[in-house]
Amino acid sequence: MRTCRVGLVGAGGVAQRHARVLSGFADVELIGVVDVTEAAAAELAGAHRARSYGDIGQLLDARPDAVYVCVPPFAHGPIEEAVVTAGIPMFVEKPLAVELPTAERIAGLVAERGLLTAVGHHWRYLHAVTRARELLVGRAARLVSGAWLDRVPPVPWWSRRERSGGPMVEQAVHVLDLIRLLAGEVTEVTAYGDGVAPPVDGADVDSVTVAALRFAGGAVGTLGATCVLDWKHRAGVEIVADGLALELAEDALTVRDADGQRRFEADPDGARVAVDRAFIDAVRGVGDDVRVPYAEALRTHRLAVAVAESARTGRTVRLTAGATRTAPVGAARDA
Structure with a gap:
């Protein structure tokens, strides 16, 4: 062809x-x-x-x-x-x-x-992401912290849960995909939404969501997302491994280890x-x-949906590798 x-x-x-x-x-x-x-x-x-x-x-x-x-x-x-x-x-x-x-x-x-x-x-095509993966070879992630701190996008469907899936599904899924790539699969999610919709007509999504994540490899982490700002403030992930700290955003990777701190520029347009x-x-x-490919994106989508489900239902959600759906565990948390 x-x-x-x-x-x-x-x-x-x-x-x-x-x-x-x-x-x-x-x-x-x-x-x-x-x-x-x-x-x-x-x-x-x-x-x-x-x-x-x-x-x-x-x-x-x-x-x-x-x-x-x-x-x-x-x-x-x-x-x-x-x-x-x-x-x-x-x-x-x-x-x-x-x-x-x-x-x-x-x-x-x-x-x-x-x-x-x-x-x-x-984001997987960022050279900075490739560099981060290289630095993590032989070093298991121990602590993961992701964030998507932004505004409400200027499209009418975004602030309605049944139209967008909510911020974790529609926006923070980029960060969740990086988290999976760099730290491995998440096995359990407990999330909370603030229950306050952004000041947009018809909105019913949470303005703030935070999730606690447990990983198959033993790491633990968090992910926070908000749409209460008037600008995109930050989107990315920080990972701590033994003797190594990485801060990765769409525009740069910052590395701190025994050799000191250094910064690698990224090229989001190139990606x-x-x-x-x-x-x-x-x-x-x-x-x-x-x-x-679609099958790999589905794994990230399962994780995003699990976070949204936990925040909505008040239940911890366990993800089973290879399963076609997430499974709530435990009793609902007190409101």
């Missing part, structure tokens, strides 16, 4: 970013865009000399080599089912869904077809390009660097 013909589902901000990146690749042709808002699809398609289509069926009839699914959390499911049924390689933006059953169902279909997939956890480049190369058969 000399040119990869790509169809795009969604025309929002994330879809626009992917369209810009893909249009910059000499071996990619963006052939079509679908969105529930036809005017948005037409505008994005026109900006990249593509065609707008009325629905996913029409886009698939154009026989793309790959499809990008860049839709809000509540819209996942039917689109992926159609793409998988057509047997077309698929890139899905996070989160995989609002809840777990939809993602589990899609993962099963993907596995049955043996389909090439990728999910947009672009956003790299995640697309890796997927296109895999579709074309000239590369094999997809770091987060």
Whole structure:
């Protein structure tokens, strides 16, 4: 395959970013865009000399080599089912869904077809993340502290739990994915929400959530998230191992060990390009660097849903490796 013909589902901000990146690749042709808002699809398609289509069926009839699914959390499911049924390689933006059953169902279909997939956890393509993993070789994580301290994103669906899944599922999932990558699998979650919705019409998500995490390898940790600010303050993770402290954000890695402190700059824009480049190369058969296929993203999604479930129900949630669902344990905590 000399040119990869790509169809795009969604025309929002994330879809626009992917369209810009893909249009910059000499071996990619963006052939079509679908969105529930036809005017948005037409505008994005026109900006990249593509065609707008009325629905996913029409886009698939154009026989793309790959499809990008860049839709809000509540819209996942039917689109992926159609793409998988057509047997077309698929890139899905996070989160995989609002809840777990939809993602589990899609993962099963993907596995049955043996389909090439990728999910947009672009932080895994940061050179700083690679460096952090190298530094942790032979040193088990002992203490983990993650955070996503931000504002309410300017989209109407985000502050409604049934539309976004909540901050842990929609935003902090990036940090949870890093936590899994660097510190290993989480086996137990106990989370608390503050029960106070942000001052947005119709909002019902918690403004603040904190979770305690227990890891299979023996580490313990926390993750805090909030949307009460007017700016994005911090997003990242700190990891302490024997004789080593790492602080990793999207823009840099700070390392402290016996040799002192040093800082490694990161390139988030480069990572956003790299995640697309890796997927296109895999579709074309000239590369094999997809770091987060759908099945791997599902593991992170299970963790995010477990945190949200614990905060919502007041119960500790245990995650079993390889299980298709999380299992609450113990009695509900006092309100």
